[in-house]
Amino acid sequence: MKLLISHASPYARKCRVTALEKGIADIEEVHVSPLDEPEKLNHLNPLGKIPCLIYGENKTLFDSPVICAYFDEIGEGPRLMPQEGDAHWAMRRHEALFDGILDSALNIVTDIRKPQEQHSAQWQQRWGCAIDRGLSQAQNELDKIEGDISTAQIALACAIGYVQFRLRDHDWLSPYSYLKEWHDEFAQRPSMRATEPK
Known part of the structure; x- marks a missing residue:
């Protein structure tokens, strides 16, 4: 492959x-x-x-x-995504939420890379608010995805990692201490350390 x-x-x-x-x-x-x-x-x-x-x-x-x-x-081991029922759709929802944080962050990065006269403060604010709402929701629902590693956890950790990597001028996690603590611990997994962005 x-x-x-x-x-x-x-x-x-x-x-x-x-x-x-x-x-x-x-x-x-x-x-x-x-x-x-x-x-x-x-x-x-x-x-x-x-x-x-x-x-x-x-x-x-x-x-x-x-x-x-x-x-x-x-792959080997337990499934990262439940295969059916409410648990499956709940995790699909979480994955979509966390991927949405990524989408908004990428939109901001793309806009910032344009020539100055093409920047859109209105859209950057809109995307930034979406990131903030997504992180708030993630903290509120963190208890629902804790436990064994899952697709949702990976999506959330990668979203936070990207926001911190590309949009580091703003401390996005400062209002969300519980979420920050979770991410700091998850980021120490060998899989996360091996794939840190460069």
Whole structure:
């Protein structure tokens, strides 16, 4: 298997953490810049986005929830995502919430990288408020995802890690001491330390 990634991609990090937690060792990580090297990616993922997994006879999967679900199915040990019932849909909801934090953070980063005259203070504020509401909700519901490692925990940890990595001028976790304590501990897992963004 080949996993197309960049070191700084939080979505790729979710997949890498999941693979490590599931004991999947036979993955070749291929570093690709979607903007600078589209010829390496677009024929595999027409959306031109990473991560993208190549497996089997040149089959592909893309979008981090799909790749993580595949790793969860083929890897070792207990499932990271409940397979059915209310527990399944509750975790899907949590994953969507935490991926939404990532989406908002990435939108801010993308806007900041534009020329100054193209920045949108209105949209940056809107995305920042979405991050803050997401973190608040995460702290309020943290007791529902604590326990054995899960897809939701990985998504939340990678979202917080990305916010702290790319938007470090603001202390996003200062109002959420319980959430910060949880993340500080989770970030010490070998899978998280091995995939820290560069």
